[in-house]
Amino acid sequence: MQTRAKRFLVLAILLAAGVSYCSAAFNRYYLGVAIDVGINIILAVSLNLINGHTGQFSLGHAGFMAVGGYTAAAITLALGPRAPGLLTGLWFAVALLAGGLLAAVAGLAVGIPTLRLRGDYLAIVTLGFGEIIRVILQNMECVGAASGLSGIPERTTLFWAFGLAAVTVYVVGCLVSSTYGRGFIAVHDDEIAASASGINPTRYKVTAFVIGAFFAGIAGGLFAHHKLFLSPTNFDFMKSIDIVVMVILGGMGRTGGVILAAIVLTLLPEFLRPFAEYRMIIYSLLIIGLMIARPQGLFGFGRRKTA
Amino acid sequence: MAALLQLADVTIRFGGLTAVSSLNLAIGPGELVGLIGPNGAGKTTAFNLITGVYQPTSGAITFNGQSTARLKAHQLARCGIARTFQNIRLFASLSVFDNVRAAVQLHRPHGIINALWRGRGFCEGEADVTRQVMELLEIFGLGAARDQAARSLPYGDQRRLEIVRALATRPKLLLLDEPAAGMNPTEKVELTRLIRFIQEKFQISVLLVEHDMRVVMGICERVAVLDYGVKIAEGTPESVRQNQKVIEAYLGDEVAVK
Numbered sequence: 001m002q003t004r005a006k007r008f009l010v011l012a013i014l015l016a017a018g019v020s021y022c023s024a025a026f027n028r029y030y031l032g033v034a035i036d037v038g039i040n041i042i043l044a045v046s047l048n049l050i051n052g053h054t055g056q057f058s059l060g061h062a063g064f065m066a067v068g069g070y071t072a073a074a075i076t077l078a079l080g081p082r083a084p085g086l087l088t089g090l091w092f093a094v095a096l097l098a099g100g101l102l103a104a105v106a107g108l109a110v111g112i113p114t115l116r117l118r119g120d121y122l123a124i125v126t127l128g129f130g131e132i133i134r135v136i137l138q139n140m141e142c143v144g145a146a147s148g149l150s151g152i153p154e155r156t157t158l159f160w161a162f163g164l165a166a167v168t169v170y171v172v173g174c175l176v177s178s179t180y181g182r183g184f185i186a187v188h189d190d191e192i193a194a195s196a197s198g199i200n201p202t203r204y205k206v207t208a209f210v211i212g213a214f215f216a217g218i219a220g221g222l223f224a225h226h227k228l229f230l231s232p233t234n235f236d237f238m239k240s241i242d243i244v245v246m247v248i249l250g251g252m253g254r255t256g257g258v259i260l261a262a263i264v265l266t267l268l269p270e271f272l273r274p275f276a277e278y279r280m281i282i283y284s285l286l287i288i289g290l291m292i293a294r295p296q297g298l299f300g301f302g303r304r305k306t307a
Numbered sequence: 308m309a310a311l312l313q314l315a316d317v318t319i320r321f322g323g324l325t326a327v328s329s330l331n332l333a334i335g336p337g338e339l340v341g342l343i344g345p346n347g348a349g350k351t352t353a354f355n356l357i358t359g360v361y362q363p364t365s366g367a368i369t370f371n372g373q374s375t376a377r378l379k380a381h382q383l384a385r386c387g388i389a390r391t392f393q394n395i396r397l398f399a400s401l402s403v404f405d406n407v408r409a410a411v412q413l414h415r416p417h418g419i420i421n422a423l424w425r426g427r428g429f430c431e432g433e434a435d436v437t438r439q440v441m442e443l444l445e446i447f448g449l450g451a452a453r454d455q456a457a458r459s460l461p462y463g464d465q466r467r468l469e470i471v472r473a474l475a476t477r478p479k480l481l482l483l484d485e486p487a488a489g490m491n492p493t494e495k496v497e498l499t500r501l502i503r504f505i506q507e508k509f510q511i512s513v514l515l516v517e518h519d520m521r522v523v524m525g526i527c528e529r530v531a532v533l534d535y536g537v538k539i540a541e542g543t544p545e546s547v548r549q550n551q552k553v554i555e556a557y558l559g560d561e562v563a564v565k
């Protein structure tokens with residue numbers, strides 16, 4: 001199990017690098033959609049740690065994404081155009097990491113005071129947090145305020161998107177499957193029994209929040225260097241809902257299912273493009289239909305490991 | 308002999324209701340004590356006070372010479388207090404194995420970095436955990452069910468699994484809240500044997516809440532009786548059974564005659 005996880009990580013990163021190397025041959029539209037898929041996998045799998053495995057209900061993922069996205073973009077812009085090559089990659093990594101870390105700090109700041117709240121209350125507070133971030137960004141002149149931040153250089157490649165998606169899957173998967181990580185699910189299943197068994201629920205919840213926020217921040221950085229333009233409205237609460245839907249449809253706490261849901265829900269609107277203005281209506285109806293047909297999640301596999 | 312657990316004048320009020328009133332109770336190392344009383348007498352509430360789920364309105368609880376007043380439930384588990392619940396509280400979506408595994412981690416140093424790096428130390432640690440968990444499961448005859456979801460176990464096995472999970476934290480004191488509830492007579496006999504076995508094998512103290520008098524009187528060295536939150540009697544099973552107050556409040560005549 002241990003070595004298998006590491007092998008998966010290395011293989012996935014190599015594969016991402018290999019495919020990315022040939023990406024000049026691909027249609028730009030498909031390439032763009034593929035990168036969207038990678039970013040959404042990161043968002044969904046990291047939110048799954050909070051909402052699925054640990055059983056919290058966070059609606060603030062877009063807020064953490066915004067923190068990471070703006071931070072990374074600001075760093076890249078401050079550095080100015082650099083000669084392409086290895087150093088660009090290095091600086092991009094630094095920008096992403098900084099974005100992730102700042103988002104994690106935001107996660108800690110939101111998490112500590114709010115995690116004694118349960119269910120709906122936590123959902124409302126995290127939703128409020130996301131909106132506050134958006135309003136702050138809307139008024140921050142140094143990042144373009146409401147008119148947005150433009151001129152971000154294109155740095156996100158298939159390699160970055162899928163390499164980091166693999167890292168996210170690895171981190172969440174390894175954590176949750178370890179003896180230490182069984183605590184996340186114990187807290188989800190029964191907080192009172194968990195604390196009677198020596199598990200500190202608050203500690204686990206905050207940890208899930210911080211790690212989830214970190215990867216949301218990374219995804220934000222990738223998003224910024226993929227769309228090349230950031231506007232506060234990119235990170236409104238509909239974005240959070242989109243990610244929550246992926247987690248629910250993927251079957252709460254099932255990594256495989258959540259990855260598939262992220263893929264399907266990213267591709268679906270693209271397939272519906274021919275229907276133009278009816279697109280979002282059909283998309284919504286499909287989601288409602290799926291939720292009714294399969295409330296336990298879209299996919300019967302990728303089941304939570306029981307051993 | 309210094310008591311392992313000491314309750315001194317412990318009182319808790321919920322609004323106007325005094326659920327536990329000036330309770331004094333001491334449990335020594337290795338003792339098996341029963342706590343009985345009619346429905347709503349405050350037995351479960353006493354457990355919740357001892358395990359840090361509730362804080363007493365007044366009075367003091369000391370465990371192992373240390374006041375428990377500032378300790379949270381998970382810290383008390385670390386100190387050596389483990390419990391089961393009247394209405395079974397397993398980690399329903401986890402397997403039998405993982406229910407115990409989640410509790411075994413208490414005394415292990417590993418954390419996030421180890422889990423992510425997955426080095427040699429981590430693998431050895433995990434193998435060690437597996438060994439410990441399986442050893443416990445085998446002792447209680449649950450080894451074959453290791454991969455089953457906890458919620459799919461038969462009722463009696465769920466109760467037993469809860470006891471195993473509690474023991475996995477390596478307690479000094481085990482609190483059992485109506486472990487025989489819902490069991491058939493054969494299972495009850497089995498349970499009685501099990502509790503005695505646990506006390507001897509793991510060298511721990513047990514506080515037992517139970518309505519089945521045959522179980523209580525059969526294994527407890529000492530029995531305390533609660534009624535409306537007040538301790539009305541305490542002593543050997545024999546003396547409690549003959550106590551007039553206890554007969555009136557709880558046992559009724561037929562048990563006294565038996």
Ligand SMILES: Nc1ncnc2c1ncn2[C@@H]1O[C@H](COP(=O)(O)OP(=O)(O)OP(=O)(O)O)[C@@H](O)[C@H]1O
Nearest residue numbers: 321324326344345346347348349350351352353393
């Ligand atoms: N959190 C609470 N808030 C208000 N009242 C409570 C609370 N917990 C317990 N009580 C009350 O305290 C009293 C004692 O309850 P407790 O559950 O301790 O009884 P018990 O002796 O365990 O009874 P049983 O044999 O039915 O399990 C009851 O009247 C109960 O309603």
Ligand SMILES: [Mg+2]
Nearest residue numbers: 350351352393
């Ligand atoms: Mg009770």
